[in-house]
Amino acid sequence: MIKTIKLTKKYDDMYAIRDIDLDLGQGDLFGFIGPNGAGKTTTMRIIATLLEPTEGEAYVCDYSIYTHPKEIRRLVGYMPDFFGVYDDMTVIEYLEFFAAAYKIGPQLRRKRCNEMLDIVDLDFKRDAYANTLSRGQTQRLGLARTLLHDPAVLLLDEPLSGLDPRARIEMRALMRRLGAMGKTIIVSSHILPELADVCNKVGIIDAGKMIASNDVATIIKQVQPNTVVLIQPIQASQLDAAAKTLQDQNIVDSVQIASDLVRVTLKPNIVDYSALASELIQRGIFFSKFAAEEINLESAFMAFTKGAGAKI
Numbered sequence: 001m002i003k004t005i006k007l008t009k010k011y012d013d014m015y016a017i018r019d020i021d022l023d024l025g026q027g028d029l030f031g032f033i034g035p036n037g038a039g040k041t042t043t044m045r046i047i048a049t050l051l052e053p054t055e056g057e058a059y060v061c062d063y064s065i066y067t068h069p070k071e072i073r074r075l076v077g078y079m080p081d082f083f084g085v086y087d088d089m090t091v092i093e094y095l096e097f098f099a100a101a102y103k104i105g106p107q108l109r110r111k112r113c114n115e116m117l118d119i120v121d122l123d124f125k126r127d128a129y130a131n132t133l134s135r136g137q138t139q140r141l142g143l144a145r146t147l148l149h150d151p152a153v154l155l156l157d158e159p160l161s162g163l164d165p166r167a168r169i170e171m172r173a174l175m176r177r178l179g180a181m182g183k184t185i186i187v188s189s190h191i192l193p194e195l196a197d198v199c200n201k202v203g204i205i206d207a208g209k210m211i212a213s214n215d216v217a218t219i220i221k222q223v224q225p226n227t228v229v230l231i232q233p234i235q236a237s238q239l240d241a242a243a244k245t246l247q248d249q250n251i252v253d254s255v256q257i258a259s260d261l262v263r264v265t266l267k268p269n270i271v272d273y274s275a276l277a278s279e280l281i282q283r284g285i286f287f288s289k290f291a292a293e294e295i296n297l298e299s300a301f302m303a304f305t306k307g308a309g310a311k312i
């Protein structure tokens with residue numbers, strides 16, 4: 001559905017993006033993650049045919065951005081990170097205005113706009129002036145506008161930014177629903193954990209370079225390859241003995257004692273660590289906690305992107 005080959009955009013001597021390769025199929029929900037200035041918006045605007053690349057190819061449903069931009073615009077819904085709304089229009093008038101621009105006939109127009117208000121849960125504001133909406137409501141109106149012509153491909157540039165926690169959860173649920181409808185979605189964010197549970201694929205971009213692109217489980221492994229297991233002996237006096245036993249196991253990389261816990265870092269890519277439990281029990285060390293530490297995707301991601309991008 002979306003394919004880019006060595007997509008590159010240069011401004012003078014500066015590469016906004018360099019050699020970006022993407023290959024997304026129908027129903028893929030791709031999280032495009034990177035810090036400020038990484039090149040997310042640039043990539044999405046090129047795919048939406050709003051910006052010409054310097055080099056490389058981009059296709060939507062096999063249409064090239066160079067030869068078939070009109071076809072691509074019909075297939076793509078692009079939601080920019082910021083968009084203005086007109087002062088003197090109500091929500092429903094705003095949507096009907098764009099529906100008319102998309103050449104949706106008058107018969108169908110009202111029905112379609114009502115459906116969109118329903119999907120983004122904004123029906124209760126249908127007669128409010130668009131410029132009186134809150135930021136989150138404006139985002140949802142923008143998404144409704146993006147969905148009007150029933151695009152097969154959605155490019156959502158930071159749709160979660162500025163939303164409160166509840167609105168984030170709702171927006172993520174909405175993205176899941178759209179993915180389940182078979183739409184191919186690229187959604188950008190600065191924050192990996194925010195998208196990791198919604199997307200099936202993730203790309204991490206930094207300083208114009210795609211530094212990792214894969215399914216979510218693989219990316220998580222890449223950002224944090226070592227599982228950490230936290231073990232709490234029932235008897236605090238056994239902390240040292242537990243640490244010593246664990247240190248001697250061949251799947252263990254390192255062991256630390258942190259207050260009443262033993263923190264065990266496994267060697268990379270070890271997934272089965274049940275042997276540690278049986279070793280401890282055999283030595284008469286019983287525990288009240290034995291669990292993998294929750295992955296801190298945020299800090300792992302920070303370490304991953306720090307200076308890892310292309311320095312040109």
Ligand SMILES: Nc1ncnc2c1ncn2[C@@H]1O[C@H](COP(=O)(O)OP(=O)(O)OP(=O)(O)O)[C@@H](O)[C@H]1O
Pocket residue numbers: 011015016017034035036037038039040041042043081190
């Ligand atoms: N018109 C332009 N002229 C010169 N440089 C530009 C232009 N547009 C973008 N850039 C540069 O290209 C790089 C990528 O910008 P882009 O907007 O794609 O980043 P982004 O990942 O969307 O960042 P953000 O998270 O801040 O939205 C930045 O260094 C930016 O300054």
Ligand SMILES: [Mg+2]
Pocket residue numbers: 040041042081157
């Ligand atoms: Mg951007």
